[in-house]
Amino acid sequence: MMRLILLLVPAIVSAQSPASDRTALMTRMRDAALTYADHLQDFLCTELMTRSADQSGSGKHYKLLETQELELGYITHQEHYRLLKVNGKTTDLDKRVKQGYWKPGGEFGSALRSIFDPKSAAQFEWDHEESSAGTRSCVFRYRVAAATRAYIIQADADHVGMALRGSVTADCDTGEVTHIVTETEPASVKRGTQDVAIGMQLDLRYGPVPIGSNTFLLPQDAIEIGIFGKTLTKAEIKFQQYRKYDSNSNIVFDDGSLPAK
Secondary structure (H helix, E strand, O other): OOOOOOOOOOOOOOOOOHHHHHHHHHHHHHHHHHOOHOOOOOOEEEEEEEEEEEEOOOOOOOOOEEEEEEEEEEEEEEEEEEEEEEEOOOHHHHHOOOOOOOOOOOOOOOOHHHHHOOOOOOEEEEEEEEEEEOOEEEEEEEHHHHHOOOEEEEOOOOOEEEEEEEEEEEEEOOOOEEEEEEEOOOEEEEEEEEEEEEEEEEEEEEEEEEEEEOEEEEEEEEEEEEEEEOOEEEEEEEEEEEEOOOOOOOOOOOOOOOOOO
């Protein structure tokens, strides 16, 4: 007797795939991105950041500003930070941080929202598929127009809506975004009679992280660059030691907040 075996094979999404397959994948990606924060529980993690600056604007002459160790709390869908060490020291922390340089933030969801929020009206274009460790990843290129004001840079008193472009990499089956590369398109602010360039670049990777009995897709590392005139400020970040937030902890973050218990 002949046996019939049903093989469940995920649909392959490629440049030759029907447009409907890529549209369905984009729907999964958008749904996963817009509900990303809803699936996260409150947690703490350690953020290790190295900041450096290049005054030449070339990106070839970075000099160390400082290293920082922070406790990051993600509580009721908001990020809170507490500075623990600067250059390995625990005293006079504010004095050890070089002021006047760009500071990063918002890796836990806002980067996704700026791309996938319907108000951003992002334009997506299929790029390619790649495989690693048995996982298929689909890569799209995208652009968000400045007029949507989906991403705003604050430079002193100026709030400038920026156009974004870059790529998003997602699991071809689940639609979960695992890698974002983005940069702002050229823009400037007036300082006296001169136009001063402003902008940002981001390379952010996500990975599975166990917290308690659940596993979440969370930031692993990021490289972020802020641009102001000829000054480039680079932040190289690693997120480590993810753990559950204990509501009985008396943690006061640097913004003065004490999470509700």
